[in-house]
Amino acid sequence: MNYKDLADLIFPNAKDISYYEEKYPERDLPEGAVVSRFAPSPTGFVHVGGLYQSLVAKEMTRKTGGVFFLRVEDTDQKREVENGVTDIVNSLKDFDILPDEGMVSETEEKGNYGPYKQSQRKEIYQAYAKYLLEQGKAYPCFCTAEEVEEIRKKQEAAKIRPGYYGIWAKCRNLTVEEAAEKIKNGEEYIVRFKSPGREDRKIKHHDIIKGNVDFPESDQDIVIIKADGLPTYHFAHAVDDHLMRTTHVIRSDEWLSSVPLHLQLFHELGFKAPKYAHISPIMKNDNGNKRKLSKRKDPEAAVSYYKEEGIPVAAVKEYLLNIANSTFENWRRANPEKTLEEFDFNLTKMSVSGALFDMVKLLDIGKTVISRMSAQEVYENSLKWAKEYDKELEKMLEDKEYALKIFGIERGNKKPRKDISKWSEVKSNIEYMYDDYYFSKSIEYPYQVINDKEDINNILKLYIEKYYNQNDDKQVWFDKIKELSGELGYAKEVKEYKANPDAYKAHVGDVSTVLRVALTARTNTPDMYEIMQVLGKESIVKRLTKAMEE
RNA sequence: GGCCCCGUGGUCAAGCGGUUAAGACAUCGCCCUUUCACGGCGGAGACAUGGGUUCGAUUCCCGUCGGGGUCACCA
Numbered sequence: 001m002n003y004k005d006l007a008d009l010i011f012p013n014a015k016d017i018s019y020y021e022e023k024y025p026e027r028d029l030p031e032g033a034v035v036s037r038f039a040p041s042p043t044g045f046v047h048v049g050g051l052y053q054s055l056v057a058k059e060m061t062r063k064t065g066g067v068f069f070l071r072v073e074d075t076d077q078k079r080e081v082e083n084g085v086t087d088i089v090n091s092l093k094d095f096d097i098l099p100d101e102g103m104v105s106e107t108e109e110k111g112n113y114g115p116y117k118q119s120q121r122k123e124i125y126q127a128y129a130k131y132l133l134e135q136g137k138a139y140p141c142f143c144t145a146e147e148v149e150e151i152r153k154k155q156e157a158a159k160i161r162p163g164y165y166g167i168w169a170k171c172r173n174l175t176v177e178e179a180a181e182k183i184k185n186g187e188e189y190i191v192r193f194k195s196p197g198r199e200d201r202k203i204k205h206h207d208i209i210k211g212n213v214d215f216p217e218s219d220q221d222i223v224i225i226k227a228d229g230l231p232t233y234h235f236a237h238a239v240d241d242h243l244m245r246t247t248h249v250i251r252s253d254e255w256l257s258s259v260p261l262h263l264q265l266f267h268e269l270g271f272k273a274p275k276y277a278h279i280s281p282i283m284k285n286d287n288g289n290k291r292k293l294s295k296r297k298d299p300e301a302a303v304s305y306y307k308e309e310g311i312p313v314a315a316v317k318e319y320l321l322n323i324a325n326s327t328f329e330n331w332r333r334a335n336p337e338k339t340l341e342e343f344d345f346n347l348t349k350m351s352v353s354g355a356l357f358d359m360v361k362l363l364d365i366g367k368t369v370i371s372r373m374s375a376q377e378v379y380e381n382s383l384k385w386a387k388e389y390d391k392e393l394e395k396m397l398e399d400k401e402y403a404l405k406i407f408g409i410e411r412g413n414k415k416p417r418k419d420i421s422k423w424s425e426v427k428s429n430i431e432y433m434y435d436d437y438y439f440s441k442s443i444e445y446p447y448q449v450i451n452d453k454e455d456i457n458n459i460l461k462l463y464i465e466k467y468y469n470q471n472d473d474k475q476v477w478f479d480k481i482k483e484l485s486g487e488l489g490y491a492k493e494v495k496e497y498k499a500n501p502d503a504y505k506a507h508v509g510d511v512s513t514v515l516r517v518a519l520t521a522r523t524n525t526p527d528m529y530e531i532m533q534v535l536g537k538e539s540i541v542k543r544l545t546k547a548m549e550e
Numbered sequence: 551g552g553c554c555c556c557g558u559g560g561u562c563a564a565g566c567g568g569u570u571a572a573g574a575c576a577u578c579g580c581c582c583u584u585u586c587a588c589g590g591c592g593g594a595g596a597c598a599u600g601g602g603u604u605c606g607a608u609u610c611c612c613g614u615c616g617g618g619g620u621c622a623c624c625a
Contacts, residue, residue, distance in 0.1 A: 041625050076624055145623070152622095161552065162621065190623055216553070226623040233625050257554060257620040280556085283618080290617060322574085326563050329574055351563080353556045354618070361562070361575045371588085415588050448585090481584070494584075512584035524586040 006176045007133035014130040024113050024243045033066035036248045041073045042084020045302040046091040049281050052320050057250045058097045059345040070102030072117045075230045091303045095313055113244045118236050125231040128239050129191050137268050140179050140189040141171040165219045191225035205259050208277035209350045218261040242271040253278035277347055280354035310385040310423025315366035323355045366421035375407035385423035393427040406433050409530045432520045435539050443521050449510040457548050459514050470537040474529045485511045518547035
């Protein structure tokens, strides 16, 4: 009996690996093309870190004329979540990061290097496990979970490196006859990799992001095929990324310490190893401590949060790109009109340490992004968001023509107004422009400098009766407010007032504020003339009258 | 604990042996302005620490401290 016989006993039906090597040939791509992927587990919502990786991988592949694919790593059925794949597919779609290949729905996929769902690749992994078994590079292990646990405890007690390796690897030195005997007796087993590594030797690794990193070799006989017949992450990674002809593995840096193992696996399998780029995770400050953004504790860790909050997709991508390549910010300022795709993204310039997530900055980018949009775009995005998350806003937007007028206020000029950072802010931003809404609740008027009831009513009364004319142009309109101010003893110019404050009760700015508050119940609004143009005569008179009655 | 990575203002960060140590967000002040925002100008604010190497270290080396990652039949 030899290794080959043992391998046949374990995987009698597995195909020869040459079958797969031929089925998934080298890709015919231009020189330097990057083939990369996003390979999440369907265990719930997509994390911003995943979005970040996808964005980076997508940029690299797009830039080089390569391929970006989506592979689902569902080898742990215990953690799987219903519609997990759909969630992932939709999240990428929401951010317009579309894979060239891979899963496109819960069950469908596209591309010639599939299946792209690991649970459907069982026979492939087994073929390669068999290949290793035949060469004596893997072996069946009969240790139970309890036994392995016991080994670990002994190691801990003796303060030596934990793990299944060297003399601790009990099943490693079983003869093929002994192993075959146990299998025939129906003993449970898993398949382990027989590591050729030595802990006292170093390996050199060059990571695209982290740079040169030296590690001790891996000597762990890790599990490659679990009791359920599915592979572990490490083994699946080696087999899949080889067969899918991945050139660059772009993943979270929690994997960095597995690199020695992965390199060894690739080598023993006879594969050419891909290049690795380990991305630092996005962190969060938690009581003075940095930690990764957590799915449990931080709502902003889930990409769905950004959609729900209505933070513009472009803002999220710009923010992420900004973290990824610090040159992005300068580029953006120099090229405000260019699309994100035109930015020359550079993997090697990515930061080695993890950035703290900065919501304030993200929202600032949101403001800038929205300020550059046309009224039409603002309308469309608001409506799209409202349909899903805010029925009241959706109703407000029913009158498209009116909404476009509102969104058009102070927009489209060289210094557009920056007052909306996300779609969920739209309602509070425009609600006072709707009479139905405005009059539906009790109104409080936050008058400022001029807050005497009589003074206020005098201003409003005189304005309506003598000065207000909806057809005035802006200059005439404002000249009239000045005249009104003068008539009632307020300074017509702010400068005049400042020069001689005792001579006046207040100035034209304060009078304007009275009008603004009476009209909108706010102290902070965009240009009042434009607002009045949009509101129209009927509404204005109604509002001012109401204010006088209060 | 072993191994690995990291440490420039509150945050993101330029910087590659000699710089007045950029810039952005945030913050403060002023200007502009009928309000707010925008915009403009300006202020405050940083090389974790101790040793080397060097004529000279933020930059190179070592230690310390601090932070992070990883040590599963999870990915």
